[in-house]
Each structure stands twice: as C-alpha cells, then as structure tokens.
Amino acid sequence: MTDLTLAIQVHNLCFGFPKGGAILQSCSLEVPKGEFWMLLGTNGSGKSTLLRLLAGLLTAEAGEIEILPPVGFVFQNPDHQLVMPTVGADVAFGLVQEKLSTLETRQRVEEALSAVNLMAFQRRPIYALSGGQKQRVAIAGAIARHCEVLLLDEPTALLDPDSQLDLVTQVQKLVASRGLTALWVTHRLEELDYCDGAFLLENGQVVDKGDPQRLRERLMQMEVPEL
Structure with missing residues (x-):
C-alpha cells in the first residue's frame, strides 16, 4: 500500500545479471519525502545496481518499486x-x-x-x-x-576534496530549500555529516539503516579500508 509520506518505497527487490549471479536479494528500503539519504556498502554490494533500478535504467526480476516522478539521475562521471x-x-x-x-x-x-x-x-x-x-x-x-527525486551514484568519486564538499553541501541545501528527496551512493564516510539518514547494503540486502553517525561508527569499527 502506498505511503504518501514516502518518496521511495522498495519491497523485496531481486535482480541479477545472466552470468553474474544475484546482485540484489529481497532488498527493501523506504526514503521519506523531502529528506537526504545515503546508501553505503562494500564494492559489489549492489549500490549502483539498486540506483539504476530506481531510475528505470534496469528492470527488476521480482519485487516492487514505488518512486515519485519525475526522477533525476546523476552519474559518477558527468561526461x-x-x-x-x-x-x-x-x-x-x-x-x-x-x-x-x-x-x-x-x-x-x-x-x-x-x-x-x-x-x-x-x-x-x-x-x-x-x-x-x-x-x-x-x-x-x-x-x-x-x-521530485534525485538519485546520485557516487557523484564525488572523481572530484577533488573542495569540489566534493561543495557538491554535497549543494545537494543538502537543495533538499532543504526545494523539498527534493535525494538518495546518494557514497564510499566517503565524511559525506555522512550532511545527510538525514543512511542505509547499509551488504550482499544485496539492506542490513542496517538510520542515524548516519551511528552507521559511520559501525563501519569504522569494522575497519573496512574502502567501502
């Protein structure tokens, strides 16, 4: 059932490439309207695949996606x-x-x-x-x-530190001033200072969600060198 307070609703989403095995397995998440959330996870956890499914660039094998249109997508490489x-x-x-x-x-x-x-x-x-x-x-x-929704796939990955900070604060301001909803894939823990909440994706499923600082502490304790 549609919840009008949510901009993105994903329930039991499954996706895999023909020769690559399952990427997402019963993946579920919800992003409230007008908030800035980030998506974390190790390489290969399915972050970018999930974002492309939300944008309609890929088609899920099973599960449901509800997302407020129109949807904007920002690639890692703007070129x-x-x-x-x-x-x-x-x-x-x-x-x-x-x-x-x-x-x-x-x-x-x-x-x-x-x-x-x-x-x-x-x-x-x-x-x-x-x-x-x-x-x-x-x-x-x-x-x-x-x-209504802005999806950003590691948009600061190719940027220098000053440009990284400028972009993440710019999106934070747009969410606050224009009521946009943003979901941002990142591997930079310092960017968690600017979002309202975060999801941790592992093995194609959301295994934790909520306060970004708590998730940052969890990830630091895991001593993962690169997300």
Missing part, C-alpha cells in the same frame, strides 16, 4: 550525461519532450542554474568546466524538469 556544447543548452535539452515555449524553457533553465549557483555560466562551454561544475549542471538538469 556520460552532458551532451550539449554549453551549460544552458544542456539544461534545456532535458526539457525538449515537455514542449514548452521558448520563454518557459528559458525561465526553467535560469531557475535551475540559479539554484546550483551557476547562473553566470549559462553560455560557458561544457569542456571548460571543472568536474564539480559539471555535476552541478547535471543536477540543474533535474531541477529544470521539476524532479
């Missing part, structure tokens, strides 16, 4: 999703299917770029951006489409 030559054109590209007027499109683009502090970059070539700026353009694309 995999930025397709237009300039910042403004790339954000506008995602609006093509909505058949908006030129004025409406311009307003959406400007609103989105303003939200991620890139208004002055509207005519900037994509190739001239830093990695962190590219990730913010990807997020602006989701904002322009008025996405």
Whole structure:
C-alpha cells in the first residue's frame, strides 16, 4: 500500500545479471519525502545496481518499486550525461519532450542554474568546466524538469576534496530549500555529516539503516579500508 509520506518505497527487490549471479536479494528500503539519504556498502554490494533500478535504467526480476516522478539521475562521471556544447543548452535539452515555449524553457533553465549557483555560466562551454561544475549542471538538469527525486551514484568519486564538499553541501541545501528527496551512493564516510539518514547494503540486502553517525561508527569499527 502506498505511503504518501514516502518518496521511495522498495519491497523485496531481486535482480541479477545472466552470468553474474544475484546482485540484489529481497532488498527493501523506504526514503521519506523531502529528506537526504545515503546508501553505503562494500564494492559489489549492489549500490549502483539498486540506483539504476530506481531510475528505470534496469528492470527488476521480482519485487516492487514505488518512486515519485519525475526522477533525476546523476552519474559518477558527468561526461556520460552532458551532451550539449554549453551549460544552458544542456539544461534545456532535458526539457525538449515537455514542449514548452521558448520563454518557459528559458525561465526553467535560469531557475535551475540559479539554484546550483551557476547562473553566470549559462553560455560557458561544457569542456571548460571543472568536474564539480559539471555535476552541478547535471543536477540543474533535474531541477529544470521539476524532479521530485534525485538519485546520485557516487557523484564525488572523481572530484577533488573542495569540489566534493561543495557538491554535497549543494545537494543538502537543495533538499532543504526545494523539498527534493535525494538518495546518494557514497564510499566517503565524511559525506555522512550532511545527510538525514543512511542505509547499509551488504550482499544485496539492506542490513542496517538510520542515524548516519551511528552507521559511520559501525563501519569504522569494522575497519573496512574502502567501502
């Protein structure tokens, strides 16, 4: 039964590749509306696969997914999703299917770029951006489409420390100011300082959830060198 206080509901989700065995096994989680949650787990635990299932990029073998549309997805490498030559054109590209007027499109683009502090970059070539700026353009694309849910797959993995901090605080502010719901895959424990809650995924199942600082302490006690 649908719970209107939740933005993401996953129940008993199962998925595996033909020659790779099971990736997710009866995986379940719930993310409240308007909150910023992170997804933790060792390499191969199924974090990125789960995110792609939520985004509709993969199809589950069994189980149920309920997620508020529209959904935005931010890849680990922004070069995999930025397709237009300039910042403004790339954000506008995602609006093509909505058949908006030129004025409406311009307003959406400007609103989105303003939200991620890139208004002055509207005519900037994509190739001239830093990695962190590219990730913010990807997020602006989701904002322009008025996405309810933002899924981010290790968006800081390729960024320097300053850009990492800038991006995670930017998403935290967007969740607080715009009512977005965000689910962020990470292997950086310091990023847990910025979220409302976290899930720990192991062997294709959520084995723990809740307070991010408690989960960080648990993971530190396990002495896992890299999540």
